[in-house]
Amino acid sequence: MDLLGRGLLVLALIVAVYGAVASLIGARRLKVAADGGPDATAFGALGGHGSAWVRSGRRAIYLVAVMTTVTFVLVEIIFIRTDLRFDVVASHSSTTTPLGYRMAAPWSSQEGSLLLWVWLLSLWSSLVVRLAGRRMADVVPWAQAVLLGLAAFFLFLSVFYSSPFRLSDTVPLEGEGLSPLLQYPSMMIHPPMLYSGYTLFAVPFAFAVGALAAGHVGSDWIRHTRRYALGAWLLLGIGIVLGSRWSYAELGWGGYWGWDAVENASLMPWIIGTAFIHSVMIQEKRGMLRTWNVSLILATGILCILGTFIVRSGIISSIHAFGSSTVGWQFLTLLAVMTGGSIALVTWRRGMLRSEHRIDSLLSREAIFLAGNVVLVLLVLVILWGTFFPLLTDVLTGEQRPWASSTWGWWVGPLALALVGLMGLGPLAAWRKTTRAQAWRQMRGPLAVGVLVLVAGTLLGGGGRVDVALALLFGGFVIGAVLQELQRGVRARRISTGEAFPIALPRLIGRNRRRYGGYLVHAGFAVLVLAVAASSAFKDTHRVHAKVGQEMKVGGYTLRYEGAIGDYRLKDQRIQKLIIGAKVGVFRGGKRVETIRPTREFFPSQNPADGPVGRFFNGEAATEVALDAGLTRDLWVAMQPDGDALVDVYSALDKKLKGTTAPFARGAELALGFVRLYAQRPAPVTFQVIVSPLVSWIWLGTLVMAFGALLAMWPAPDLQARRVRAKQKARIARDLGLAREQAS
Amino acid sequence: MSVAGPLLVLVAFAATLFLLSQPFWPGQAERAEEVDALRRADLEAAKVAKYREIRDAALDHDTGKLSDADWKPIDTRLRSEAVVILDELDGLAHVRGTRSAAGEELPGGAAIATGSDPASARDAARAGDLLETTDRVDAADPPPAR
Numbered sequence: 001m002d003l004l005g006r007g008l009l010v011l012a013l014i015v016a017v018y019g020a021v022a023s024l025i026g027a028r029r030l031k032v033a034a035d036g037g038p039d040a041t042a043f044g045a046l047g048g049h050g051s052a053w054v055r056s057g058r059r060a061i062y063l064v065a066v067m068t069t070v071t072f073v074l075v076e077i078i079f080i081r082t083d084l085r086f087d088v089v090a091s092h093s094s095t096t097t098p099l100g101y102r103m104a105a106p107w108s109s110q111e112g113s114l115l116l117w118v119w120l121l122s123l124w125s126s127l128v129v130r131l132a133g134r135r136m137a138d139v140v141p142w143a144q145a146v147l148l149g150l151a152a153f154f155l156f157l158s159v160f161y162s163s164p165f166r167l168s169d170t171v172p173l174e175g176e177g178l179s180p181l182l183q184y185p186s187m188m189i190h191p192p193m194l195y196s197g198y199t200l201f202a203v204p205f206a207f208a209v210g211a212l213a214a215g216h217v218g219s220d221w222i223r224h225t226r227r228y229a230l231g232a233w234l235l236l237g238i239g240i241v242l243g244s245r246w247s248y249a250e251l252g253w254g255g256y257w258g259w260d261a262v263e264n265a266s267l268m269p270w271i272i273g274t275a276f277i278h279s280v281m282i283q284e285k286r287g288m289l290r291t292w293n294v295s296l297i298l299a300t301g302i303l304c305i306l307g308t309f310i311v312r313s314g315i316i317s318s319i320h321a322f323g324s325s326t327v328g329w330q331f332l333t334l335l336a337v338m339t340g341g342s343i344a345l346v347t348w349r350r351g352m353l354r355s356e357h358r359i360d361s362l363l364s365r366e367a368i369f370l371a372g373n374v375v376l377v378l379l380v381l382v383i384l385w386g387t388f389f390p391l392l393t394d395v396l397t398g399e400q401r402p403w404a405s406s407t408w409g410w411w412v413g414p415l416a417l418a419l420v421g422l423m424g425l426g427p428l429a430a431w432r433k434t435t436r437a438q439a440w441r442q443m444r445g446p447l448a449v450g451v452l453v454l455v456a457g458t459l460l461g462g463g464g465r466v467d468v469a470l471a472l473l474f475g476g477f478v479i480g481a482v483l484q485e486l487q488r489g490v491r492a493r494r495i496s497t498g499e500a501f502p503i504a505l506p507r508l509i510g511r512n513r514r515r516y517g518g519y520l521v522h523a524g525f526a527v528l529v530l531a532v533a534a535s536s537a538f539k540d541t542h543r544v545h546a547k548v549g550q551e552m553k554v555g556g557y558t559l560r561y562e563g564a565i566g567d568y569r570l571k572d573q574r575i576q577k578l579i580i581g582a583k584v585g586v587f588r589g590g591k592r593v594e595t596i597r598p599t600r601e602f603f604p605s606q607n608p609a610d611g612p613v614g615r616f617f618n619g620e621a622a623t624e625v626a627l628d629a630g631l632t633r634d635l636w637v638a639m640q641p642d643g644d645a646l647v648d649v650y651s652a653l654d655k656k657l658k659g660t661t662a663p664f665a666r667g668a669e670l671a672l673g674f675v676r677l678y679a680q681r682p683a684p685v686t687f688q689v690i691v692s693p694l695v696s697w698i699w700l701g702t703l704v705m706a707f708g709a710l711l712a713m714w715p716a717p718d719l720q721a722r723r724v725r726a727k728q729k730a731r732i733a734r735d736l737g738l739a740r741e742q743a744s
Numbered sequence: 745m746s747v748a749g750p751l752l753v754l755v756a757f758a759a760t761l762f763l764l765s766q767p768f769w770p771g772q773a774e775r776a777e778e779v780d781a782l783r784r785a786d787l788e789a790a791k792v793a794k795y796r797e798i799r800d801a802a803l804d805h806d807t808g809k810l811s812d813a814d815w816k817p818i819d820t821r822l823r824s825e826a827v828v829i830l831d832e833l834d835g836l837a838h839v840r841g842t843r844s845a846a847g848e849e850l851p852g853g854a855a856i857a858t859g860s861d862p863a864s865a866r867d868a869a870r871a872g873d874l875l876e877t878t879d880r881v882d883a884a885d886p887p888p889a890r
Binding site: 001003008133135493 | 746748749750752753756757760763764765766767768784785786789790793796797799800801803804806807808809810811814818
């Protein structure tokens with residue numbers, strides 16, 4: 001298995017390097033032929049028509065996809081079988097790790113992550129070159145070379161620095177197991193989603209490089225890669241939200257976004273990708289912002305690699321704590337090559353990248369899009385600065401000092417609010433120019449909705465803070481703008497077709513998917529902003545040290561600590577985890593609403609120095625939050641047992657076992673006895689209770705955004721297949737004739 | 745030690761060599777004239793994109809964001825650009841001795857629009873092609889004059 005895996009990785013690396021070189025030769029040959037240069041026979045040993053080289057490069061992409069797929073399946077097999085001969089399995093899984101998490105364990109390791117990266121990249125690359133067919137024949141070879149170059153980089157790391165098939169010097173009896181923090185359903189798909197986003201963004205990145213290299217810098221490469229960019233945006237967004245949801249429900253601090261370095265690493269390319277998706281529309285419509293657009297997508301590609309580097313290198317302290325990496329300088333080299341290459345290409349082609357037009361008016365959709373773009377880029381610069389600030393303080397003071405959450409709010413808040421305002425304005429403006437009177441006619445309805453939301457929020461107690469008030473106003477404005485656009489579109493369609501509303505609405509959306517999909521994304525984002533504003537402003541947090549029988553009053557709820565929980569889980573006659581928790585009755589208006597059970601789970605360490613009993617408490621631990629989520633409010637409860645009391649007990653038990661025969665077998669029995677006893681005679685525990693409104697709407701808003709993005713990227717029906725009535729043809733022909741006469 | 749692993753790698757290596765070298769075998773190379781086919785694919789994509797632009801502008805007009813005066817020149821320009829693309833597609837079709845998709849629509853629209861005038865007939869067909877992309881594709885009557 002190890003030889004097969006290593007062999008396939010080496011072969012895939014050779015094929016990727018060959019494919020990149022073949023694609024470059026093909027691109028060069030095609031260019032020479034197109035310019036009327038010598039034919040293939042003039043190239044001697046490297047003869048052959050350019051297209052043959054390109055097709056060979058294309059086959060290399062397919063082959064890399066096949067090889068990495070087989071390799072990934074092999075890695076999955078060794079994890080499912082818990083083959084502890086392999087280093088990566090011994091350090092990231094164990095016989096007690098449940099099957100589902102064993103299958104997801106590969107991407108918790110550096111080795112598996114790098115392989116996942118190149119595997120996904122090879123799949124997307126195969127898809128894009130397959131679908132490209134004969135289109136963009138001058139750009140595709142360059143794009144192939146870039147995609148294969150990236151694949152070669154990750155395969156190089158997998159072969160020489162971080163092989164998933166490295167064998168352990170000594171085979172351990174048990175693996176270290178998957179971090180309990182990662183044993184959460186959404187974490188099984190969170191990394192694949194993020195990596196799908198990163199690798200999909202590599203497609204427009206590669207085509208942008210190809211367009212610059214081939215000197216084909218019009219809108220063709222944008223049209224060809226638009227869906228890939230949207231898909232990347234969607235999958236990366238889903239990955240970010242899944243991470244956020246995990247942070248909220250699993251990490252035990254009660255928030256959904258902590259401005260952690262690893263969170264920021266995925267947010268930055270998503271934001272720049274958002275700017276790109278919007279600004280390419282200006283290039284498609286008006287031939288403007290070519291330099292800006294290629295720069296945005298090149299920056300997105302670079303930020304995707306930077307994100308992977310931040311996560312894998314561990315250079316910045318993070319709750320994700322993946323530790324130090326063996327691939328730091330290699331990533332820095334790749335980042336330097338990508339950045340330097342991008343700057344050189346854009347500088348080389350600056351003459352071709354000049355805009356065909358200028359912005360006619362500040363009251364136009366392109367001007368508003370551009371303003372939104374500037375805000376998005378500023379947002380990324382702020383996040384970049386805040387993310388690397390601890391590194392700077394480390395260099396200057398020897399200590400990493402991350403930004404406080406208030407500092408993040410101070411910097412990001414105003415930019416985010418400006419962005420939401422512009423999101424509302426964008427769809428209301430026309431391309432080129434809008435008169436003030438037209439702008440007012442378009443804006444007054446949505447503005448009224450915004451004011452209504454603000455008034456409602458203020459009456460509910462949320463008007464005290466300026467940022468919250470503006471979020472309510474702008475969020476309502478965006479939703480109002482989307483509703484107005486839908487209403488006007490349906491009305492126009494009904495006038496022209498006479499269709500009933502229930503027929504006109506889906507047909508309008510179905511035939512303008514890109515437009516209304518985008519509007520739906522805006523509406524979802526507005527819902528998300530309103531939910532974030534409400535949940536931050538009205539959050540009620542309490543931290544209480546309580547004994548059994550004690551009551552706490554939080555956010556209209558009364559919580560009674562009714563009893564302790566002491567439990568355990570066994571797997572194959574071994575202790576998988578010990579569970580210490582609390583049974584809490586929840587009352588509202590004197591009536592019992594439900595009973596919740598927040599717990600703290602302890603996973604055993606494999607280090608004998610931790611003691612026969614202590615090792616069951618000194619391994620990794622995870623908080624299991626009791627979450628009662630609703631449409632109007634969430635009740636979030638976490639508990640923390642008294643650590644000192646635990647240490648006292650297991651230290652005493654370890655002391656008792658010292659010098660006895662088979663202390664570790666007896667230690668397990670004593671640990672189980674201890675948790676059973678805890679259930680009857682618990683020590684006081686610390687509860688953290690949070691009641692926050694509308695948190696569920698954050699996830700619902702995200703779902704709406706995802707649906708909108710899917711709608712926008714869904715292919716339109718085959719236009720050529722539609723038949724049209726002769727009368728309509730005649731009418732348009734007459735219109736066209738008139739228009740030509742006017743033009744002449 | 746099992747020999748299956750190294751053997752499979754060798755088989756994969758041989759298959760790789762075969763597949764990567766195949767495009768260079770005699771009789772496999774594409775002819776230079778296929779540049780036309782490549783250009784056609786790009787033009788087809790450009791045509792679809794141009795149709796979408798026309799539809800977007802019409803929707804902006806219908807929803808009140810563009811006045812008649814602003815919309816008319818935009819629509820005219822976009823349609824002219826579409827015709828340029830269609831002309832180039834027609835040119836490629838003639839070179840290769842085949843008919844373009846737009847040409848296939850000629851008879852119905854042409855006869856009603858312009859009688860026997862071939863130039864108008866072509867415009868009618870192209871306009872029909874454009875119309876297929878608009879919201880009024882399945883309307884019973886022609887769109888109202890704007």
